[in-house]
Amino acid sequence: MALRRNTRSVDGTIPVQALLYNDEEIYASQEGVGIYDGLQKSPNHQSGTVHISTHRLFYIDAYNAYKHSFSMDLSYITQTEYYAGLFKSSPKVTLHLSGSSIASGQGTNDDVETGFESWECEVCAYRNPPGLSPAAARVCGLCGVPRSSVPVSSASPIPHHLSSSLPSSAVSSATSSVPSLSNQPLDDAPSTIACPACTFLNHLSLRSCEMCSTELPRAPRRALKSAPSTRPPSPDPEDEDLTAIRMIKISFRRGGDKAFYAVLKRCLKSKAWEANGIGGIPHVVSSSPDSTPVPDRNTIGRSGITGILRDVETSAQGRETGMLDALHDLEALMVKAKDMVRLAAELNEKLTAASTAASAQSSLSPLSPQSSLTALNSAAEPEEATFIRSSLSQLGLQMANTPVTLDMMKDEKRWIEELARELAQVLQGSSDKDSGMMRTRGMIALDEVWGGWNRARGVALIPPSTFLLVLPHLPQFTSPPIQARTFASGLSVLHTPPYTSAAFAARLSGLLALTGPKTTAEVAREEGITLGLAEEMIGAVEAEGDVCRDEGEGRGGTPGAGAGAELRWWANLFVGYVWDGQV
């Protein structure tokens, strides 16, 4: 059954070389082989020669070369198995076949035959010679354009007539196409199919009506069934069994199996039948009846690991191209960026000049009745200015009055200093306004400063590394000087002079001496700093030995009751203690 479905009968009396396509090549031959159709021996193919070519596998029967020889496309083979043989069982090669030809079993013959006529390319008018393999025949040999439509479909009988002038293999396969496979005498089958729509009697091998293109009841076999008297005398038991195993076995009765299998593997790997067709994957018009086998064959070619790998390669290539394009864009933007910044700076200068002029005008006449009007004007003008500035900043172009970008300051040291000046303003506020992060607070954690500063900048944010570079310059621009300090835990803060280590220690000692032991929370409240900061600072003072701790009341009596006990800080009463107990 698999045999019938996937093979094509050939005239074995013709030398194999004559049966080949023009682009086909014989690789190996082995005589003395038998064929198993599925699991059973195929009675008509028990002694013969197999030839393997780049495209096909030929079996030439030794006894009845004319009737029982066949060829099979290698593209049907999905998998191969090798069996070394045991005792009297000969070595075998199992070929698992794809089921793709189930529906196209009849049409395949037509399909191939179309490849055996010469045709003219629509694009370049090159006359393609006949005799190429099916895949190769589908594209123009000169320009590689796929053969867009197969004219044969509309005039199906023609190829049969034409084919008489072609190699005899085509003739034989045409004449003995289906019936010979089923061992059915050609004369017994009805030679025409009546169209169900227009009743035109179509040729047996057509699948759609020649007149009205209605799909024909595609089954000469069904037609055979309607006439039981014409059934073959030896009915094939597996005839209708579609679920049967799709494989054939080649049994090597006289050895040569290993060499043959190696060649077979190589042929399957090289995929010669596909390589020819890969340049132009045939786009046969779908209405053409010949189109069915085409996509099947393509899917076979693309499936498997090779197909996946090819897909991955293609997508990776595409991604790389896209990335390169994107980077090119970025480079172009960077080249332009300086110009844009300069433009923004100029624009901003003009705006500032305009606003100062306006304010000067308003200050000239502070008491005049027009003052309110000018005030309105000056209020309106900054609004426009603000609009322009904000749109600039939305473009990523900030102006000179706030952030300082690296572009503006060529000298990095100066840049850092400018940043420090800016940060000082953020922290202490400008003189007239009462804003500034450290106006009322003596100590502030570094992360908060960084976040606040960047929020104030809005754009061209400062990375932490730069921020840390700026900090040492900060005391120069702040009054009172703000300094950075890192605690033992790694917490970094900015603080004003009252919060230096020494000042705080003195203050804390004084506090403890005055009011007795304190908890951390009490100290924090007293100092107006956060609990975490207080903890860090007291820790620092303790490390210097100015205070000592008392870890808990209630622990003396009942164990476990002291769980809620709070740490209390004492002035260090051990230093300078003189023994006053029992001697």
Add this chain to the structure above:
Amino acid sequence: MSLSTHTTQSGFLLPSIHSAPPFFTQQPNLATQSILTEQWTRLILAYARYRRLFILRIEDAETTGNEWDEVLRNERINRRILPSHLSHILASMVATNVAAYEPAKQTRTVLLYWRLPEEWAEVLHNWATSTAQLNTILTFYDITDPPIESELSGIPLIGVADGEGVRIFAGGR
């Protein structure tokens, strides 16, 4: 807040520092802690001498109702020394040679040298001389539990198993 000395029921005069709560807390500052350890060592040895105590156990800090209660806890300020703190102090005492782990190879019990072994030898010699027992063979029992109470009464002789002074002196006659 002024700290004052306190006399216990047994008549021992506790130093003023004993009523300061930080005294009972192990200080993270090493300098502070070393002062603290020094004061504790002095307090323990003084109390041991006063009460003629030879053994101090970590358990004494964990439980109540033993002879060390008056020192290791202060009920007036509701503080007590934590076993871990005491263990630290004992380690320091062993290191400064005013105590020894007894038995060896553990750290829960110490023998307190409120007199050094050499001083004990002197005391023993003086006692033997004064009681006219020189060159007399004495059992350990004779020494540790003499009919007339002496300075040596109750001394744990196992503590000098390393052979210093007393044992050789006593056994050699």
